[in-house]
Amino acid sequence: MLTTRGAKILDGTPNYLVMEEIGEIESAKHFEEVLNELKKHVVEKDIQSVSIILNEQQAEYIPYRELLEKFSFQIQDTQFFYRRQLSALEDMEIKAPLSVKSLEEIKEDVFLKTWMDASAGSLNASAPFTSLSAQKEFEGMQSELGAGYQKSCLVIFYGDQAIGVTMPQIEKGTVDEGRLFYFGLIPAFRGMGWGAYLHKLSLQLLKQMGAEYYIGATGQHNIPMQRIFEANACELIEKKFIYRLKDGVK
Numbered sequence: 561m562l563t564t565r566g567a568k569i570l571d572g573t574p575n576y577l578v579m580e581e582i583g584e585i586e587s588a589k590h591f592e593e594v595l596n597e598l599k600k601h602v603v604e605k606d607i608q609s610v611s612i613i614l615n616e617q618q619a620e621y622i623p624y625r626e627l628l629e630k631f632s633f634q635i636q637d638t639q640f641f642y643r644r645q646l647s648a649l650e651d652m653e654i655k656a657p658l659s660v661k662s663l664e665e666i667k668e669d670v671f672l673k674t675w676m677d678a679s680a681g682s683l684n685a686s687a688p689f690t691s692l693s694a695q696k697e698f699e700g701m702q703s704e705l706g707a708g709y710q711k712s713c714l715v716i717f718y719g720d721q722a723i724g725v726t727m728p729q730i731e732k733g734t735v736d737e738g739r740l741f742y743f744g745l746i747p748a749f750r751g752m753g754w755g756a757y758l759h760k761l762s763l764q765l766l767k768q769m770g771a772e773y774y775i776g777a778t779g780q781h782n783i784p785m786q787r788i789f790e791a792n793a794c795e796l797i798e799k800k801f802i803y804r805l806k807d808g809v810k
Contacts, residue, residue, distance in 0.1 A: 568733070578611045611804045612633060613802050632809040642796055644794040646763060649760075658718055677722075683785070712729045728741075750784070
């Protein structure tokens with residue numbers, strides 16, 4: 561599927577598919593061919609949620625936007641992408657009574673409930689559970705991350721209370737790019753200063769996994785997360801635009 565050179569697909573088939581980079585598109589006609597190919601794949605696999613992400617230059621090109629509209633994609637969100645080198649990140653110890661446990665140590669339903677609770681009231685339009693159930697999102701994540709996904713599914717506890725989720729991973733197709741598949745706190749623990757601390761702890765976990773640098777993203781309206789990036793010395797590098805296939809359209 562999608563033989564376009566340089567295209568990057570986050571594949572959680574059949575639950576979701578994200579075309580994070582459209583690759584080397586030579587013309588509007590070529591882009592239309594890619595969209596036709598994508599449509600056939602979506603119908604064949606009955607994929608429930610489909611998104612395409614364009615960078616600023618691509619999003620400014622009117623023929624691309626017109627083609628996306630023709631294929632029933634609509635703008636969903638603008639995302640800000642941040643980067644931080646991890647080599648200079650100082651070591652830190654987790655503060656008691658905090659602890660971090662993976663899916664290898666806790667039950668799946670505890671992880672799923674915490675992830676769903678952490679997503680509640682999210683300021684990101686592309687947040688999990690906006691169109692998929694927790695179980696479907698979880699199944700898509702397993703498909704995307706592959707074997708060993710349990711090690712990336714971490715729940716943060718305050719004593720016995722699950723307060724958030726962080727999901728560090730080495731980006732597929734790379735050896736040193738660190739990403740957080742998801743990071744979030746349950747509403748009761750937001751606005752208390754925990755966000756920046758636990759995000760920094762997540763960056764340390766990425767460094768321990770072998771990541772040389774970190775790439776993170778958040779929606780344009782998620783000011784609290786943007787402040788967390790800034791607090792942890794992450795540099796804003798670009799804006800991207802998410803187009804999502806309208807519900808019920810294949």
